Amino acid sequence: MMAxxxxxxxxxxxxxxxxxxxxxxxxxxxxKGRCNVTNDCExxxxxxxxxxxxxxxxxxxxAFPPEATKRLFESLGVPLKTERxxxxxxxxxxxxxxxEALISRLRALGVQTEKAxxxxxxxxxxxVAGVRTESGAFTAPxxxxxxxxxxxxxxxxxxxxxxLAASLGHTVTPLRPSLVGLRSDDPDCPAAQGLSLVNCGVxxxxxxxxxxxxxxxxxxxxxHDGLSGPTVLSASAHLREMEPGRYTVLIDxxxxxxxxxxxKRLLRDLGENKNRNFANSLPALLPQSxxxxxxxxxxxxxxxxxxxxTKEQRQSLLRxxxxxxxxxxxxxxxxxxIVTAGGVDVREVDPRTMASKKVPGLFFxxxxxxxxxxxxxxxxxxxxxxxxCAGQNI
Numbered sequence: 001m002m003a004x005x006x007x008x009x010x011x012x013x014x015x016x017x018x019x020x021x022x023x024x025x026x027x028x029x030x031x032k033g034r035c036n037v038t039n040d041c042e043x044x045x046x047x048x049x050x051x052x053x054x055x056x057x058x059x060x061x062x063a064f065p066p067e068a069t070k071r072l073f074e075s076l077g078v079p080l081k082t083e084r085x086x087x088x089x090x091x092x093x094x095x096x097x098x099x100e101a102l103i104s105r106l107r108a109l110g111v112q113t114e115k116a117x118x119x120x121x122x123x124x125x126x127x128v129a130g131v132r133t134e135s136g137a138f139t140a141p142x143x144x145x146x147x148x149x150x151x152x153x154x155x156x157x158x159x160x161x162x163x164l165a166a167s168l169g170h171t172v173t174p175l176r177p178s179l180v181g182l183r184s185d186d187p188d189c190p191a192a193q194g195l196s197l198v199n200c201g202v203x204x205x206x207x208x209x210x211x212x213x214x215x216x217x218x219x220x221x222x223x224h225d226g227l228s229g230p231t232v233l234s235a236s237a238h239l240r241e242m243e244p245g246r247y248t249v250l251i252d253x254x255x256x257x258x259x260x261x262x263x264k265r266l267l268r269d270l271g272e273n274k275n276r277n278f279a280n281s282l283p284a285l286l287p288q289s290x291x292x293x294x295x296x297x298x299x300x301x302x303x304x305x306x307x308x309x310t311k312e313q314r315q316s317l318l319r320x321x322x323x324x325x326x327x328x329x330x331x332x333x334x335x336x337x338i339v340t341a342g343g344v345d346v347r348e349v350d351p352r353t354m355a356s357k358k359v360p361g362l363f364f365x366x367x368x369x370x371x372x373x374x375x376x377x378x379x380x381x382x383x384x385x386x387x388x389c390a391g392q393n394i
Contacts, residue, residue, distance in 0.1 A: 149340020
């Protein structure tokens with residue numbers, strides 16, 4: 001939609017084809033239906049927040065930065081607000097407003113839209129000549145593929161774009177999930193299924209190097225097959241080389257307390273429950289579904305009286321509370337990922353124009369490219385910036 005409007009504003013005759021009944025189907029569900037339009041930051045911050053080929057975006061994000069995105073939607077009658085983490089949302093908290101504003105802009109600029117599933121891109125003498133759909137063909141000297149990745153296939157982004165690009169001779173790096181839940185074989189995850197920790201510390205350790213590669217604070221959710229929630233989704237974007245056991249999530253269950261402060265708290269709690277079984281002394285310290293896993297991991301016998309817990313046992317408990325370890329076996333399925341990593345190899349695309357270096361007249365924009373960013377409005381900004389560049393140069 002951004003590319004079509006930008007090209008039409010330059011006087012180009014534009015046809016926008018979409019296999020869905022209405023435009024912007026995926027846009028309408030972003031940000032849990034609120035639509036995190038962009039991030040209120042400088043262009044270089046967008047690049048830094050894009051672990052997947054961020055440097056490729058230098059020209060595009062400087063040509064159409066977050067400030068331009070904000071100005072555009074304000075001018076289209078969508079007032080915006082900035083929340084924690086510089087995340088920009090419509091004041092209405094309604095993603096529909098963002099999609100409808102873009103559609104109104106397309107209508108005002110005379111862009112033709114048609115429901116059609118594109119089957120192939122037509123070429124003549126190696127250059128783009130149009131597209132073939134289920135119902136017929138359209139001729140055109142330029143074709144833009146902005147068909148998303150492979151996440152949320154119900155919205156239409158089911159990998160078709162990658163297949164079309166590959167059929168035209170482009171290299172497509174394997175599609176994989178990003179901003180997605182993490183799977184684990186740890187039985188403590190299903191045992192605590194549905195438990196949401198609102199304020200916890202999260203670290204991810206790369207077991208191959210022994211280094212902590214990600215650190216965050218916020219909400220985490222235990223699921224039947226692993227972990228999810230905002231901190232985990234953000235962490236997933238940093239796990240570029242996934243293999244079972246490669247990464248461990250370390251959860252600080254008491255981030256507000258230093259180890260020294262927590263040790264004092266444990267001494268007090270154990271003292272107040274000195275004649276009770278250890279396993280029965282933790283409800284004030286932990287959610288019910290984590291008591292069993294923490295007791296087991298601490299190595300302290302459940303029936304041990306609190307006044308018999310040794311200093312060494314208390315230190316073991318403290319280590320569990322400050323670093324509840326969950327080994328990661330893989331990503332949750334790509335169908336549920338917020339963003340697709342992988343896609344058209346950016347080395348085969350001109351970063352200033354989004355034009356193919358292999359097929360004259362072919363352009364790319366958005367998630368179809370092998371570019372993916374962290375959560376916070378950056379991925380939509382990439383869509384707007386690359387769409388703008390394509391529209392400017394078609």
